[in-house]
Amino acid sequence: MSLGRTIVGLLGPDIPAHLREDFTMLTAHHMRGQARLLFAGFILSLPMAVYGASPGAGPLVAYGLPLVIFALCTLGLVVLHDPARYEESNADARKAIGLVWQLCLATATIGSIWCIASWASAPVETRIYYPAIMSLGALTLGYCLTAARGVGLSVLLVTLGPAAVVLASTGEPMNLVLGISMVLAIGFQVTMMKRHQSLLLNLVEERYNSARLARRDPLTGLSNRRALMERFEDLAARERRVRLMVVDIDRFKAINDRYGHDVGDEVLRAFAQLVQIHARGGICAARLGGEEFALLAPVEALDSAIALQLLVEIRGAYMPHGEPITASIGVAEGDIAGAADWTALYGRADRALYRAKNEGRNRVMASGETQQPPEQCGELEAMRA
Structure with missing residues (x-):
């Protein structure tokens, strides 16, 4: 020494x-x-x-x-x-x-x-x-x-x-x-x-x-709801305009019922890896609970096209149960100035998510906008190819 x-x-x-x-x-x-x-x-x-x-x-x-x-x-x-x-x-x-x-x-x-x-x-x-x-x-x-x-x-x-x-x-x-x-x-x-x-x-x-x-979800390793809320409060303190994407696996209950919860957990972990890919440049990726995930960031960091890209990646990914899966995504954005604004923002994204579910799943719906049908996802996939 x-x-x-x-x-x-x-x-x-x-x-x-x-x-x-x-x-x-x-x-x-x-x-x-x-x-x-x-x-x-x-x-x-x-x-x-x-x-x-x-x-x-x-x-x-x-x-x-x-x-x-x-x-x-x-x-x-x-x-x-x-x-x-x-x-x-x-x-x-x-x-x-x-x-x-x-x-x-x-x-x-x-x-x-x-x-x-x-x-x-x-x-x-x-x-x-x-x-x-x-x-x-x-x-x-x-x-x-x-x-x-x-x-x-x-x-x-x-x-x-x-x-x-x-x-x-x-x-x-x-x-x-x-x-x-x-x-x-x-x-x-x-x-x-x-x-x-x-x-x-x-x-x-x-x-x-x-x-x-x-601040970590023990199953997937993603941020949990607490960490997501802390990120939201940090952005609110700076009075930023943010975008929230709520991502939900389609028909996940059927996977648990057919293959068991152990396989279901493996699916959740594989799905989380797809979501985690987009957690860069200030984007927070989190598991909200069950089969529901979220992406949160300032609007300039979280482009709305990421939602369509994520749908394509999910459809083409190999899953532990050997079958493809799809997801539905609800998107909302808005100016925030305090923690209390979370309820309104999440509510809009959640309503958009359920509209996507009701319209047939495997699609993106933005709050206050018309649906993004699966055909647009196919167009994006063709452009990527």
Whole structure:
């Protein structure tokens, strides 16, 4: 493994592209909650830091630096108070992570200066207390930042690194032991961060897979009604003019009755593959239930000729029961501006579908228009040949 890959691995896991947004959102959620607890804890511990200040450190170290830490922690509590401010979008989440990083890094820097200054000015017999106090604070920092390994590692290095170097440079055995212990603590915390991020990544992946399965028809693999409605609502939010095609297999009950439901399911899967071919360029293909399917898209993406083309493909396709099948299609289009418009649009397409059924099946009917007879399907097939 190259040095570059090793460094990248230390900073964080390799997140698959389709999970990055959700992983960033979850990381921001964890960091925001943990950082607020961290800042509150630091504020509560500051009186002890002031009380235990080295007598020779001077007022700047004894009072000034704790006051700066108090200001930083208070700022963190204020700006991170509103969850909606940093968790509405991926950009907001990245902003929250960056803000927590900056505040924690600034707090760690001030704390490290306080530790070294107090250690240098304290009597020999009490010096050891200040790195020990700093170690406790650093471990708390590291734990609260486990959701972002790069953030946590940088803060740990700033917090413990200088103190470890100063201790090791004295040549005294116990100082050296404490300095090495600090370095080992950094390694331990980085390992825990890695495990924590792996758990977060697994959680995000499980959520993603669950959400994907919840929007898929388990038999055919097409989108289900829920996914179709979400697509409709997305188009409605942009006030688009859409076209809906409702496709229903003709006399499907007879296939189930004659060949059994297992064969019927195979027919549905084969039929779904024909519908899926047209799910491109923003077209959503879905199974509404039973033997009823749908295609939905903006009118410019879902050409009305696709309905006739689909009829030709269905008639010529091999089916698992060994016999050809036909389908009827109802088409409707309209301007939509909200989810409530679905009922009217689907109602028009459904009525057109039943007109096609009543007119003899194996045809396309458009809402408010005359029928498309099977002869036109034959003309299309001849042109394709």
